[in-house]
Amino acid sequence: MKCKLTFLGTGTSQGIPVIGCKCEVCTSTDPRDKRYRSSALVEYGDITMLIDCGPDFRSQMLRAGVEHLDAVLLTHNHKDHTGGLDDLRSFNLLEHKPVNIFCEDYVEHSMEQEYSYAFTEPHYPGVPEWYVRHIDGQHPFRVEPNEILPTLVWESGVGYHKVQSDISEMKRKGVEVIPIQGYHNLDKTFSVLGFRFGQIAYLTDMRCLEEGELEKLKGLKALTLNCVGRKLHHSHFCLDQAIELAQRIGAENTYLTHLAHALGKHEDLEASLPEGIHAAYDGLVIESN
Amino acid sequence: MKCKLTFLGTGTSQGIPVIGCKCEVCTSTDPRDKRYRSSALVEYGDITMLIDCGPDFRSQMLRAGVEHLDAVLLTHNHKDHTGGLDDLRSFNLLEHKPVNIFCEDYVEHSMEQEYSYAFTEPHYPGVPEWYVRHIDGQHPFRVEPNEILPTLVWESGVGYHKVQSDISEMKRKGVEVIPIQGYHNLDKTFSVLGFRFGQIAYLTDMRCLEEGELEKLKGLKALTLNCVGRKLHHSHFCLDQAIELAQRIGAENTYLTHLAHALGKHEDLEASLPEGIHAAYDGLVIESN
Numbered sequence: 407m408k409c410k411l412t413f414l415g416t417g418t419s420q421g422i423p424v425i426g427c428k429c430e431v432c433t434s435t436d437p438r439d440k441r442y443r444s445s446a447l448v449e450y451g452d453i454t455m456l457i458d459c460g461p462d463f464r465s466q467m468l469r470a471g472v473e474h475l476d477a478v479l480l481t482h483n484h485k486d487h488t489g490g491l492d493d494l495r496s497f498n499l500l501e502h503k504p505v506n507i508f509c510e511d512y513v514e515h516s517m518e519q520e521y522s523y524a525f526t527e528p529h530y531p532g533v534p535e536w537y538v539r540h541i542d543g544q545h546p547f548r549v550e551p552n553e554i555l556p557t558l559v560w561e562s563g564v565g566y567h568k569v570q571s572d573i574s575e576m577k578r579k580g581v582e583v584i585p586i587q588g589y590h591n592l593d594k595t596f597s598v599l600g601f602r603f604g605q606i607a608y609l610t611d612m613r614c615l616e617e618g619e620l621e622k623l624k625g626l627k628a629l630t631l632n633c634v635g636r637k638l639h640h641s642h643f644c645l646d647q648a649i650e651l652a653q654r655i656g657a658e659n660t661y662l663t664h665l666a667h668a669l670g671k672h673e674d675l676e677a678s679l680p681e682g683i684h685a686a687y688d689g690l691v692i693e694s695n
Numbered sequence: 696m697k698c699k700l701t702f703l704g705t706g707t708s709q710g711i712p713v714i715g716c717k718c719e720v721c722t723s724t725d726p727r728d729k730r731y732r733s734s735a736l737v738e739y740g741d742i743t744m745l746i747d748c749g750p751d752f753r754s755q756m757l758r759a760g761v762e763h764l765d766a767v768l769l770t771h772n773h774k775d776h777t778g779g780l781d782d783l784r785s786f787n788l789l790e791h792k793p794v795n796i797f798c799e800d801y802v803e804h805s806m807e808q809e810y811s812y813a814f815t816e817p818h819y820p821g822v823p824e825w826y827v828r829h830i831d832g833q834h835p836f837r838v839e840p841n842e843i844l845p846t847l848v849w850e851s852g853v854g855y856h857k858v859q860s861d862i863s864e865m866k867r868k869g870v871e872v873i874p875i876q877g878y879h880n881l882d883k884t885f886s887v888l889g890f891r892f893g894q895i896a897y898l899t900d901m902r903c904l905e906e907g908e909l910e911k912l913k914g915l916k917a918l919t920l921n922c923v924g925r926k927l928h929h930s931h932f933c934l935d936q937a938i939e940l941a942q943r944i945g946a947e948n949t950y951l952t953h954l955a956h957a958l959g960k961h962e963d964l965e966a967s968l969p970e971g972i973h974a975a976y977d978g979l980v981i982e983s984n
Contacts, residue, residue, distance in 0.1 A: 419821075421753060425785035426762040461750050461779060464710060473715040485781040485810075490750060492774040496714035520809045521774075531929070532708075563929055640820070640852055 407581065409606045410449045410693045411628070414456075414466040416686045417441030418634050418642075418666040419486035421462070431667040438672040438687035442466055443486045444610050444664045446630070450603040451581045453549050455479055457601065457608055463490025470689075476552045477506035479541075479583070481610055482590060482598040483516035491521060495534045498566070503555045504535040508547065508583075510597060511540045531565035543587025543599055543616065550580035586619050588612035590641050602626075605694040607657070610664050613641050615651075626657035627694040630686065632664040645669065652683050661686040696870065698895045699738045699982045700917070703745075703755040705975045706730030707923050707931075707955040708775035710751070720956040727961035727976035731755055732775045733899055733953045735919070739892040742838050742870045744768055746890065746897055752779025759978075762789060765841045768830075768872070769798035770899055771879060771887040772805035780810060784823045787855070792844045793824040797836060797872075799886060800829045820854035832876025832888055832905065839869035875908050877901035879930050891915075894983040896946070899953050902930050909944060916983040918946035919975065921953035934958065941972050950975040 415421075422441040423432035431439055443460035447470060456478045466472075475497055481487055494505045509517075517538070518525050524533045537555055541547045556568035586600030591613050600609035605627040609615075612632055623629065631652055634642035642664065643651065652660035662679075663686045669675050675685045704710075711730040712721035720728055732749035736759060745767045755761075764786055770776055783794045798806075806827070807814050813822045826844055830836045845857035875889030880902050889898035894916040898904075901921055912918065920941055923931035931953065932940065941949035951968075952975045958964050964974045 420782070420785055420788075423757060424788070425753065425756045425782075426789040461753065461782065464714065464750065465754060467714045468712060489778060489781060492778060493709070493714075493750065496709055499709075499713070500715040519811060522808060562926075 407451045407604050408693070408695055409604045410691060411603075411606050411608065411630070412447040412470060413661075413663065413686045413688055413690045414445040414447055414470055415442030415460065415462055416663045416665055416688055416690075417443055418664050419443065419484070420666075422665070422667050424667055427667060429667055431669075431671050434671055436672055441665060441688055444632070445487075446608055447472060448603055448606075448608070450583075452579065453477070453551065453581045455549060455583075457481065458487040458610070459490045459494065460486045461489035464493045464496070467496070473500060475501075475505060477508055477549045479549075479599075479601055480507065480509035480513050481600065482510075482596070483513045484611065487611070488513070488517070488520070491517065491536070492524075492534055494536065495532065498535045498558055501552060502558045503552045504537040504558065504568075506549070506552055506555065507536050507538045508541050508549065509538065510542060510599065512597070514538050514540065529565050531563060533565075535566055541585055541599070543585050543597065546582050546584045548580045548582055584622055586622055587616035588619070589614050589616070592640075596641075606692065611641070612643060613639070620655060623655045623657070626655065627659070628692045629655055629657035629660045630663050631660055633662040633669070634664055635666050635668045637668075649680060649683060653680070658682065659684060659692070661690070661692065696740045696893055697982070697984055698893045699980060700892075700895050700897065700919070701736040701759060702950075702952065702975045702977055702979045703734040703736055703759055704731030704749065704751055705952045705954055705977055705979075706732055707953050708732065708773070709955075711954070711956050713956055716956060718956055720958075720960050723960055725961055730954060730977055733921070734776075735897055736761060737892055737895075737897070739872075740870045741868065742766070742840065744838060744872075746770065747776040747899070748779045748783065749775045750778035753782045753785070756785070764790075764794060766795035766797055766838045768888075768890055769796065769802050770889070771799075771885070772802045773900065776900070777802070777806070777809070780806065780825070781813075781823055783825065784821065787824045787847055790841060791847045792841045793826040793847065793857075795838070795841055795844065796825050796827045797830050797838065798827065799831060799888065801886070803827050803829065818854050820852060822854075824855055830874055830888070832874050832886065835871050835873045837869045837871055873911055875911055876905035877908070878903050878905070881929075885930075895981065900930070901932060902928070904940075912944045912946070915944065915946035916948070917981045918944055918949045919952050920949055922951040922958070923953055924955045924957040926957075938969060938972060942969070947971065948973060948981070950979070950981065
């Protein structure tokens with residue numbers, strides 16, 4: 407099945423340029439040195455998914471002209487990956503559907519704290535309408551078209567009413583996604599999920615992977631890995647670790663994301679990488695058949 | 696004392712363009728029809744303040760080239776006004792200071808829920824360092840230079856240490872800000888603060904004002920008022936109400952902000968308004984001596 411992944415953001419949590427920074431990366435005029443917070447759009451079969459929904463979400467949707475989302479997959483609960491969830495309201499209005507969100511249960515707990523108004527019944531008019539579904543690192547899951555969700559009908563001053571559609575046919579559609587169990591720290595207490603869509607896999611914000619997960623990453627056309635800098639880091643792969651892991655996994659091509667300005671200008675970074683390993687940049691598209 | 700107010704965003708909670716919208720406003724090529732979420736930079740005497748810190752905060756700082764903030768004033772706790780608070784981390788790095796945040800106590804309670812990691816001791820390395828100070832609608836408050844705050848010294852892998860500066864001289868500096876008590880609803884259960892800086896006042900997200908607050912708004916050179924659309928709205932002034940209130944207050948000029956696409960193109964809206972009443976736009980600067 408065809409898969410197309412578009413990098414909507416490839417920067418670390420502060421983005422590039424960093425506010426007020428005068429380094430050669432932050433003042434570069436190369437558009438590849440302008441990085442929104444890390445996120446990707448995945449079009450897999452007939453299903454369109456967003457991976458992570460950080461603070462640049464609205465700007466990313468406008469820049470890429472995205473007008474349809476079947477689901478949002480969240481890797482973990484940090485703000486640079488969840489800070490834009492309120493802005494999913496635009497898709498409620500546009501598609502007249504709640505937005506399917508797939509995440510681990512601890513991520514939903516954070517959302518309940520951080521967006522408590524979206525979980526309060528009755529909903530204040532205009533709050534985001536989400537349909538949260540729990541996933542974990544062990545079990546592949548199915549993402550269906552968003553038509554299976556109830557239709558939202560707006561009543562001014564009151565809010566949305568939900569009207570259930572006939573979903574008998576829709577439930578047979580959809581795609582299977584394979585989760586990859588990683589961790590944002592070395593002692594494996596902070597779970598982060600990666601995702602495999604056929605021959606493309608996307609991993610970010612990992613410091614290590616669960617033993618055995620490399621088995622799930624065989625035969626990839628393209629792999630995305632996080633790399634925050636050159637120095638050893640407590641919560642991310644550094645450059646040497648990312649290159650070593652990329653070579654162990656052996657995808658045809660590996661793309662580094664979640665990049666910080668300390669890694670240097672895109673052009674120089676790209677030129678310094680081993681064959682088959684690349685620096686991603688905002689707008690880059692990768693495809694598999 | 697001189698005051699300069701720069702509109703960093705003048706859009707309602709979804710901004711303009713609205714994702715996926717094909718109306719003449721959302722597809723306009725007039726840069727005044729591109730509106731980030733409402734926010735303003737106020738330079739009053741020697742003090743630089745940000746009013747509200749929504750999801751477009753980082754983009755607004757980069758666009759306006761802001762590299763120094765003495766304080767952030769929050770009008771209320773809605774996401775389109777607070778969603779960017781995590782990104783204040785950039786100013787911790789840039790200025791080696793926590794960021795002064797002035798808000799009502801209920802707004803801090805929301806922040807404690809929505810950014811719990813910023814209130815957990817010891818701080819996870821890299822979380823935003825804020826210094827929250829409570830204000831209310833009744834008492835004028837003083838905003839001092841951010842030099843009065845402790846200096847942040849970074850230790851890799853650990854986080855910031857705080858070193859107190861000699862503040863004896865700094866405490867005499869600063870400016871006085873007069874809060875204006877408004878409400879986001881008609882039954883006055885949802886407090887929103889406006890602010891007066893000498894001859895300029897900024898009010899947003901109000902549906903009504905506390906009786907007697909008009910007294911505090913006499914003799915203004917410039918007033919900012921929220922206006923979300925033409926129809927009656929449960930939580931904002933509509934156009935007729937905003938115009939009527941502007942005329943009662945009688946500032947030399949009034950600027951409407953928090954504008955939605957339903958109000959039409961900037962050029963047409965501006966031409967339709969009575970003398971002395973204007974539609975604000977991103978980048979507009981107003982000044983008083």
